Amino acid sequence: MATPRSKAGTKGVPRQHRQQQLLAAATEEFGTRGYAAASLAAIAERVGVTKTLLHQYFGTKEDLYLACLAPVGDRLLDTIRTAMGPDGTTAHTPLRVLQSIFTALEGRREAWFVLYDTSLPADGAAARRAAQYWSAIDDLAAGGTADLLRATGSGDPLDADALKYVWRDLVATLVRWWVKHPDESPEAMTGRCARLFAAAAALAPDPPGPADPGRRVPQPPQG
Numbered sequence: 001m002a003t004p005r006s007k008a009g010t011k012g013v014p015r016q017h018r019q020q021q022l023l024a025a026a027t028e029e030f031g032t033r034g035y036a037a038a039s040l041a042a043i044a045e046r047v048g049v050t051k052t053l054l055h056q057y058f059g060t061k062e063d064l065y066l067a068c069l070a071p072v073g074d075r076l077l078d079t080i081r082t083a084m085g086p087d088g089t090t091a092h093t094p095l096r097v098l099q100s101i102f103t104a105l106e107g108r109r110e111a112w113f114v115l116y117d118t119s120l121p122a123d124g125a126a127a128r129r130a131a132q133y134w135s136a137i138d139d140l141a142a143g144g145t146a147d148l149l150r151a152t153g154s155g156d157p158l159d160a161d162a163l164k165y166v167w168r169d170l171v172a173t174l175v176r177w178w179v180k181h182p183d184e185s186p187e188a189m190t191g192r193c194a195r196l197f198a199a200a201a202a203l204a205p206d207p208p209g210p211a212d213p214g215r216r217v218p219q220p221p222q223g
Contacts, residue, residue: 031110
């Protein structure tokens with residue numbers, strides 16, 4: 001969602017409101033262009049202030065990114081934890097998690113790319129802080145996927161590790177697709193995911209029972 005450019009300047013705008021305007025514009029800039037290509041001048045122009053004033057509010061470009069990252073990372077962590085819940089039920093947990101992510105990002109979908117920005121300087125504070133969020137979200141994914149597998153009777157730790165990577169990439173792919181389809185509401189996207197999951201489940205072969213009459217038992221070769 002594009003942040004409308006302001007022509008009001010700084011007069012008569014409370015500091016806290018102006019700060020929120022700048023954060024919204026910066027989140028959009030970082031999310032759509034990436035940290036490396038993001039322009040502080042473009043952020044300031046979008047809000048109708050000078051680049052100098054932007055520096056006065058947030059300091060360096062990295063400081064501004066960190067100010068955008070914290071609410072995004074905290075909100076996603078909180079919403080995923082809430083969606084997973086403490087009740088131990090796993091049947092609908094993946095859909096609940098996805099719906100919570102879509103709902104948390106609605107109105108600011110590009111914020112996902114602020115969190116998962118591949119252009120961050122590798123040795124900087126921004127990359128380290130983002131990696132902390134990634135690790136925390138991965139830990140939640142690891143616990144959730146292990147629970148799902150245990151519910152199916154699998155306790156293989158390698159299965160759990162593989163499914164964690166599949167889940168992480170699946171979520172990222174679905175969010176990227178959703179960003180490209182702005183008319184899809186969080187509810188519609190959740191319904192679409194439910195249909196995709198059902199279709200994927202239908203692809204899995206049914207394991208033959210021990211006395212399955214339709215199963216042909218291979219015969220040993222005749223000598």
